[in-house]
Amino acid sequence: MKNKTVIITGASTGIGKEIARYFITRESNVIMNASSEENLKKAYEELGSPANAIYQVGDISKRETGQKLVRLAMEKFNAVDVLINNAGVFSPKPFLDVEEQDLDLYWNVNLKGTYFTSxxxxxxxxxQQNGSIINIGTxxxxxxxxxxxxxxxxxxxGAIHALTRQLAAEFGKxxxxxxxxxxxxxxxPLQGKIGIEDADSLAGLHLLNRIGEAHEIAEAAYYLATSNFVTGETINVxxxxxxxHAI
Known part of the structure; x- marks a missing residue:
């Protein structure tokens, strides 16, 4: 991935920030995106303001944000090799309490964001007759x-999982x-945002009896970015x- 250009949405915190770190340290050209300028600038500086990275603020639920990211990639690095659609929002709410505004939020940010940026x-x-798009599901x-x-x-x-398979079919050629x-x-940080004070208390949901670390998602993203014979798949990490279940 040296000198390959990677766009990462939702790159200011958590998994997205760790993915950015992972690719930056491996000498990829990285474009970091998030909707909060303050958080994005802070993340960029915490990563050492690397010369092989640049950031672009924007709401990925807006079609123009993806277009701006591509223009920036072409201006600065003259290619778009990998897109990692990491930006998203997630929070529990009982089905009977869900309102239209809830649906609008998740579909706009999660699905439209992934759709428009792709x-x-x-x-x-x-x-280029080459490229890799990596979506984040659950x-x-x-x-x-x-x-x-x-x-x-x-x-x-779930729509993102389905979109992945269809896009793989359309653009495999x-x-x-x-x-x-x-x-x-x-x-x-997502765990705290949705009210989970002790994420490790959920370790039992996994057969390995621990929760995952952000760098483990970054490792998977790097593998998919470099793989030339894997497409249309959902990789559970x-x-x-x-x-x-362990009982």
Whole structure:
């Protein structure tokens, strides 16, 4: 991935920031995106303001944000090799309490964000006859939990899983690989945001009896970015979350 250009959305905190770190240290050209300028600038500086990275603020639910990211990539690095659609929102809420505004939030940020940003990069990848798009889903699409009702965000993530397969079918002939990473419980600021004070208390949901670390998602993203013969797949990085239960 040296000198390859990677766009990462939601790169200011948690998993996205760790993915950015992972690629930056391996000499990729990285474009970091997030909706908060303050958080994005802070993350960029915490990573050492690297010369092989640049950041672009923008709401990925808006079509123009993806277009701006592609323009910046072409101006600075003259290619778009990898897109990592990491930006997203997620929070539990009982089904009967979900309102239209909840659905709008998750579908706009999670699904439209992934959809529009992918639309923005694919024309350049077609020109290059090469590219990789990595979406972030969730194991909860395949492993529902009664005590964690989250139909609103889950429907948007489930749509991303389906989108991955269809895009892989449409653009395989252009040597564009599209895959999804479905994380289990990962140590990140998201846990606190949704009211989980002790993320390690959820270790038992995984057969390995621990939660995951952000760098483990970054490792999976790097593998998919470098793989030339994997497409249309959903890779569970979840410590056995979907495989079985320890009782």
């Amino acid at each position: 639309q923005a990069v694919i024309p350049q990848m077609i020109k 194991v909860l699409v395949d492993h529902a939990i009664d005590g964690f009702p989250a139909t609103a965000p889950l429907t948007s993530k 252009n040597n564009i690989k599209i895959n999804t990473i479905a994380p289990g419980i990962i140590r990140s 979840a410590g056995g979350h979907t495989v079985g």
